[in-house]
Amino acid sequence: MSGPSFITKNRPSFLLDGYKIVGVIGSGSYSTVYKGIPQNGQEQFVAIKCVEKSKLSASGLENILTEIQMMKLMHHEFIVEMREFQWDEKFIYIILEYCDGGDLSTFIKKRRKLPERVVQKFMRQLALGLQFLRSKDICHFDLKPQNLLLITKPTLTLKIADFGFAQFLSKDAHRTSIRGSPLYMAPEMLLKKHYDAKADLWSVGIIAYECLFGKPPLPSATCQELVEAVQAMVPIEVPHGSVSDDCQSLVSSLLVYDPAKRIGFEKFFDHPFLDLEHCPSESSYEKAVKLVQKAVVLDADKNYKDAFTVYCQALRYLVPYVNSLTDGVLKRSCYDKVLEYTKRAEEIKVVLYKFDDSKLAKNKRTQNSSKTGDELVEDDQQSFRTFKTISLI
Structure with a gap:
C-alpha cells in the first residue's frame, strides 16, 4: 500500500489503493476527510477519513479501533456506511459512504429554523437509526447536528455519522468519562456523574429544539456558563x-x-410524534394493501363503520409510502389510488355522521388544482389525522 506523499488542506495529494482523491471535505484535530472516487470504473464518490497515528493518544487509538469495529456491524439506511478501511505505518484510512448534502448544522443555519414536518422527518430517521444502534448495544455519545449528515438524492435523508466517541454499552452499564460536545452533552455527563444510554436521548432533544427554533435551548458563551445553567x-x-x-x-x-x-x-x-409504525417501507406498503383489501370487502358488505376505520388505517400506512417514492410514474399511479380511497372514506364519513362537507371538498379540489403530488398527498395525510379523531362509537 502507498501512503500519503503529502497532505495539505488546500492541495490533497496521496496514493491510496483503489481511490483517487479529488478534494477536502473537512478536517479535525487528528484527521482530515477527503472526497474520493473509486478507481474501479464506478463514478460514485466516497468520503475517506484519514487519521494520523502520531497525533493519537492511547485512548484516541482505542476509540478509532472501536469505531471501525462498530461500523463493520452497521448496515442501515440511516447510518453512514463504512465501505472498507486501510492502514499503513503513518495513517489509518476509513472509507465511508459519501453524503452530498453536508451536515444538519449547515442545513439549519441556511434556513434559520425548520418546518415541523421536516423536523418530524429528520427525527423519525434519527430514531430509526438509534433503534438499530440499541439493537447492537451501541451508544453514540456525540450526537449533534454536525454529526448528522444529509443525502439529497433521490430524497432528503439523514444519516448518523462519526462514531469516534461511541461505546458498546449494556443497559445496566454506567460510565463517568466525558464524551462528546458540551452543548449537546447530557447533564449527567457534563457534571461528571454516572451516565448510561439515555445520555443520547438528551442530545436528541437538543437537536430537535435547535431544528425547530434555530438555536439550542441553553445558549451560553462559555462552557462554564453552560455548566452553571445545567447545575441550576x-x-x-x-x-x-x-x-x-x-x-x-x-x-x-x-x-x-x-x-x-x-x-x-x-x-x-x-411516541406519536415519530409514529415509526407508519414510516414508509416495503412492509408498511404490504400492511396498507391488506388493509385496503379488507376495507373494500367491508364496504361491499355495507359495514360502513368498520370500512371507514380500516380505510383510515390503510391510508396512514399508504400516504407516507407514496410520499417516499422517487419513481414518478409509480408515484402517480399510487397517488391516484390514494385519491380513490380518500374520496370513498369521505363519502362514508358523510353517511355515518350526517356531515355534509361537499362544499368543503369542492373548495379543496379547486385549491388543489395547482398543487404538486407531494403537496396533495400531504393534504390527504392531514385530513386523515382529522378522521382519526372522530369517535366511531
Missing part, C-alpha cells in the same frame, strides 16, 4: 402554540435534567 436546572420550555402538541410532548420529555425521569428508549420509539 434552568427551566427549558417549548413555546406553547409554536408546534403541535405531539411535538411539544416529545421535546419536553427528552429535555429532562434527571435521567431517571427522562423518557426511555421504548417510549421514545413509540
Whole structure:
C-alpha cells in the first residue's frame, strides 16, 4: 500500500489503493476527510477519513479501533456506511459512504429554523437509526447536528455519522468519562456523574429544539456558563402554540435534567410524534394493501363503520409510502389510488355522521388544482389525522 506523499488542506495529494482523491471535505484535530472516487470504473464518490497515528493518544487509538469495529456491524439506511478501511505505518484510512448534502448544522443555519414536518422527518430517521444502534448495544455519545449528515438524492435523508466517541454499552452499564460536545452533552455527563444510554436521548432533544427554533435551548458563551445553567436546572420550555402538541410532548420529555425521569428508549420509539409504525417501507406498503383489501370487502358488505376505520388505517400506512417514492410514474399511479380511497372514506364519513362537507371538498379540489403530488398527498395525510379523531362509537 502507498501512503500519503503529502497532505495539505488546500492541495490533497496521496496514493491510496483503489481511490483517487479529488478534494477536502473537512478536517479535525487528528484527521482530515477527503472526497474520493473509486478507481474501479464506478463514478460514485466516497468520503475517506484519514487519521494520523502520531497525533493519537492511547485512548484516541482505542476509540478509532472501536469505531471501525462498530461500523463493520452497521448496515442501515440511516447510518453512514463504512465501505472498507486501510492502514499503513503513518495513517489509518476509513472509507465511508459519501453524503452530498453536508451536515444538519449547515442545513439549519441556511434556513434559520425548520418546518415541523421536516423536523418530524429528520427525527423519525434519527430514531430509526438509534433503534438499530440499541439493537447492537451501541451508544453514540456525540450526537449533534454536525454529526448528522444529509443525502439529497433521490430524497432528503439523514444519516448518523462519526462514531469516534461511541461505546458498546449494556443497559445496566454506567460510565463517568466525558464524551462528546458540551452543548449537546447530557447533564449527567457534563457534571461528571454516572451516565448510561439515555445520555443520547438528551442530545436528541437538543437537536430537535435547535431544528425547530434555530438555536439550542441553553445558549451560553462559555462552557462554564453552560455548566452553571445545567447545575441550576434552568427551566427549558417549548413555546406553547409554536408546534403541535405531539411535538411539544416529545421535546419536553427528552429535555429532562434527571435521567431517571427522562423518557426511555421504548417510549421514545413509540411516541406519536415519530409514529415509526407508519414510516414508509416495503412492509408498511404490504400492511396498507391488506388493509385496503379488507376495507373494500367491508364496504361491499355495507359495514360502513368498520370500512371507514380500516380505510383510515390503510391510508396512514399508504400516504407516507407514496410520499417516499422517487419513481414518478409509480408515484402517480399510487397517488391516484390514494385519491380513490380518500374520496370513498369521505363519502362514508358523510353517511355515518350526517356531515355534509361537499362544499368543503369542492373548495379543496379547486385549491388543489395547482398543487404538486407531494403537496396533495400531504393534504390527504392531514385530513386523515382529522378522521382519526372522530369517535366511531
